[in-house]
Amino acid sequence: MEPDPPVEDQWYVTATSTKSEEPSRVLKQGDTFGVFDRHGDIFQAGPNGEGELTQHGLYHEGTRFLSHWELRVNGQRPILLSSTIKQDNSLLVVDMTTPDLYRGGHLLIPKSSIHIFRSVVLWEQARYEHLRFVNYGEQPVDLIIELLFAADYRDIFEVRGVHRSRRGTLLPATVGEDFVVLGYEGLDRKTRRTKICFDWRPQSLDGTRMASTLRLASRESRHLHLSLYCITGEENPRRCDYYQAMASVGSAMAALDAQVAKVFTSNEEFNDWLQHSGADLDMLITQTPEGPYPYAGVPWYSTPFGRDGIITALQTLWIRPGLAKGVLAYLAKQQADHYDPAQDAEPGKILHETRSGEMAALGEIPFSRYYGTVDATPLFIMLAGCYYRRTGDVAFIETIWPNIERALEWIDRYGDSDGDGFVEYSRHSANGLVQQGWKDSTDSVFHADGSLAQGPIALCEVQGYVYMAKRLAAELADMQGFKEQAQRLLREAETLKRRFNEAFWVESLGTYALALDGDKRPCQVRTSNAGHALFTGIADPDRAERVVEALVGKESFTGWGVRTVAESEARYNPMSYHNGTVWPHDNAILAAGMARYGFKYEAMILLDGLFESSIFLELRRLPELFCGFPRLPGQGPTLYPVACSPQAWASGAVFQLIQACLGVTFAPEKPQIRFSHPRLPRYIEWMRIEDLRFGDQTIDLMLRRHANDVAINVERKEGDIEVAIVV
Template identity: 50%
Template sequence: MAEHDPTDPAPPSPAGDPHHVLAATGATDDRTRVLKHNDAFAVFDHLGNIRPGGLGEQGLYHDGTRHLSCLILDLDGQPPFYLGSTIRDENDQLSVALTNPDRLRDGRIEAPLGTLHLAVRTFLREKACHWQLRIRNHGPAPVDASILLRFRADFADIFEVRGMRREARGRDLPPEVSADRVVLGYVGLDGRTRRTLLRFAPNPDRLTEDRARFERSVGPHEEVAIELAIACRGEGEDAEPPWFAEARATVEAASERLKAGSCRVRASDGRFDAWIRRAESDVHMMTSDLPTGPYPYAGVPWFNTPFGRDGIITALQCLWLRPDLARGVLGYLAATQAVDEDPGQDAEPGKILHETRNGEMATLGEMPFGRYYGSVDATPLFVLLAGAYYERTADRAFAAAIQPNVEAALSWIDRYGDRDGDGFVEYERRTADGLIHQGWKDSDDAVSHADGTPAIGPIALCEVQAYVYAALRAGAVLARALGTPDRAAELDIRADRLRERFEAAFWCDDLGTYALALDGDKRPCRIRSSNAGHCLFGGIASPEQAARLARGLTSPDSFSGWGVRTLAVTEARYNPMSYHNGTVWPHDNSLIAYGAARYGLQEIAVQVMEGIFAAGTYFDLNRMPELFCGFDRIQGEGPIPYPVACAPQAWAAGSVFLLLQACLGLGVSGVERQVWFHRPQLPSFLPEVRITDLSVAGSTVDLLLVRHGDDVGVNVLRRTGDVSVVVAK
């Protein structure tokens, strides 16, 4: 059998659901390393290589296209010996430590293991990946080292990488090779030319279209360096990427600017502190700078693009400490709000974006996601966020600027959301290529009846009614702030009526929960699901049922020990490995915990946070993944990962901050210039939490929270400006 070349592309995947991430083979090592900056991201293996195989997601990507599909480092014709690798705490650099294996010559060890230290450092800046190798000889004699870098660019669309097959694709351009560089190119069927520039320093001893070789003699305690800049170029772009040191200085300066103006959370427990720090870094890394302001992209590798629902929820999770995210999300979604009907994009006037894509397949319309509006919940969530942002910041000028967008969204709820006039908002896709289910659980099998049969639309999800209720309340807040009290009163009356109708139609007393949904025949889907917990978050749940609902969600059938499952174990479609039918999602849990706290059930919030945090300590880099499997927690064992979960994922990282907010009963009001804590609690393992530079309408405050048994004391360490701190027991 011929030896397999690791640079060979993976075999083509069978055609399938464009919304499904194909996992035709198992991953050989789950320790992938992820970097992102704005519209570029990269996925490496733990050795710092980009290697075909496994799930096939590794590569350097920009704007929906993989610009590098292979980058493999060899030392003397074989892989170096792996010592360790990590992503810096700031998420801005991958550092890999390698060495030489024992080198034999004529039956004796010429250079023993550990003679050479190979330090590989990689980071992204804008459209370029910067790679540096430093080789230091720690031995007593010179060592000859032969360094080989193999590379390849397949220019695959992200949907091809996910498993979609195409009937045809564009053409590769002839490689351009000179003394210090290689340019690989591709002309897509969309007519756009995409190129990848690989620029080396110093010049390789031999350079071809797919490999660079360096021959070096390294003296005792001497160091040699090799640099590679990999630039993703679009049509007409020919700017030279900077070298490593210059680009690195830019990254570090940006990091210092961010730290200088940010609210910080620190904890006395080292594990909890590491969890918080990684979440801070993940939210920062996932946030891209758009003309409308910062926007948290959904997740890497599959969702590195603006998603309406994900961006809104991440902004809500981080609102108390980073209101700038909410403003950026609202600005972008207002600018991309639908103004016309377009069934092919599931677009209707006033509707808020589901997702947007810029790759070749999106441009060609091979799927509808170039600019797609197939979310039933993003529109009411947009209004909810607009009201929450105003209350948090008192930014009346911005509220006035987006008020037409808020009113357009409320109009969509009335005209298009409530399709049959029954007072509930439903969805049903208008294009055959669109999403069948358009809530946050959008896989094809996400909504069913108790016997497991699929629910047929139009479908009214329980959490969507909660979001609409919250949107009506938020719209009323904005209307009062902007001087239209009659409009505010109208919206409040509508919210009250919706709550009454919802209680009558959705509450299942024998199950102790709200039905997952009403189907097209108005039959309730009598399923115990995590969706009902969002009714606590939105505030539509009646006070009489809230405690019963929350305790049901944290009962053994629904709570795995690590978190609330998307579906209880008693349900027909329960599967702890199913994307939406039994797994645990951190963002889902954070909304449930926050909802429990708003009904005064802080002990439920603490239970949920303790489970999610405990799971987080087992995941690589203390990073919360998009989701993980819903198997029962077993003493001494960690949670089981979901095989194709995004990590990092913006709303998974943001869940950390909403969970903490829920436990503390924390609220921040720029309108009232106040920070308040309602029945604050901390888990038993966490003695102290410190919050610094919390901004409130131009003022700032530093706080120290100290647990005393079941009580939490709030100490004001520093205060500038006019802001009050209130604690309600």
């Protein structure tokens, strides 16, 4: 049978050459983020922001509040010398100079005479900018400083490529002596404004341009400061200056840093990967009323996602448990309490994503509060159980226990709608997601001949999540004295494990099927999904080795990581979003599963691949995904054109990989930190873990690699905490 033709996916992120020609610079703080070019400017493809849209802009709550921002000196764009994001992601720093500047055919200012320093910081829905001009020439100069600007107020989904038949109205600019306000009246009846403030009085200012003349003597320098505020409705954002914004960002980052254990190694390149990954997580974390929450990624997913937030919290639970508590509290608050097919919502179901832009408010997209995910609900229970194992925080578990029970009820009543013991999904919303697992492209679930599976669909990995969720929920029930409920959950989990291994195992492939379709036919396709059965423990031990062999075999492993779909399969495409690419978070989960079944060597193969790929990437930043082409000598991984970077669960991957190789677990009843068959890769001689917290207790550990094992020494301990090693 021939594969089905490509299926239109209305939420597909379009890719064009202009979106990926030049590396971008990304800043994020709270609900505001910016994507700039290396100069710190914002450009669209056409003149004055018209024509083809790019992802560049300053965004707040899902809307682009600044679509054009361009610095010119004497009518020319400065020459870039260097551009970098500070290691903690707090600041964009750019060094530039001027080209040869002429007037009337005569050289007025020779190139490299003027140094231009630019720095940008985001704080509380505003961009603060510092410009410094220094004249290193021997003659005084007159510099005409221009800033060109525009705001198109496009929803992030418009920028992604979704067409709108109608838009709101751009408002006339309001111009003062040292400020200008741009505005937009949306179809949602919300007014959005961008207020641009200057700390000097420009000589010329209107709704698209600011111009000022600076006269600089030889060796003289001048400093200019400006700010841009994103304002919705009647908001009156708190104004501060550049230096106050810098101080506030620093204080917020220090507070985050104090809650996280630190990991250092003998390998400086590995340390760079660790430090940049941690900094990316810090940047993506947003403080909600319920606590910290990692937004999924910039630019397309800078908002709370249930699945992404949970997996990121699981990845980093061993070093930053406070993040898991924030994720659980937020998702408990957002848990569905009624049936709403337009939002794919059912009582007890955990959120997929929430959006606050104009299109979400109008219902043009279903994601204002959308529940079209089959896995977030069991993952929520998993995270709650793992959080208790990590912290022993009985009081918090008791506060969310009603949410856990409602999630369990959703699994049995709505998740398993046909009563066959497996959790399936099908779309109820007219324009929601067709596929509702983590591989949510429309063409991601298919049979061996390439034909698309028809629902309701029971995914391989979801059955594992449900199995682990019920086992962990049983522990939580038992801890609270609900013995009968605990025993029932354990029986249900064991029944599911037996039936899963009967229904999903494909002997001819030596692995588990991707899914069961609506007729209970297995999708006999080699995918990375099978590795999630190892992660959750639902796989039979006598089948684990064959699953591992399939994952690290040449059809699936590229040298950088495991592909989502093996190259032998009908819909394999190394450039497809979910059908052949390599996802760092997926590989971290696979490594954790391999380690769980004792395959530490194979787990370290995946660690090696991702570490070595990070060496080729700017800022050591693993993107959301990269292409699944085989690794070639001397070449890095092939980038996917519209991948989010940074992405929360890609940033969290390194921490889950370390935990898998070290076998780190926690026993709250002792309390005890356990290392099961710890291993370190060949390029790390030692690893130091500082400020590893267990409640009020803290410990520092030094791990040293030997020929056949790892030695662990306690260097500092505050409190009665044990360290146990299983070899």
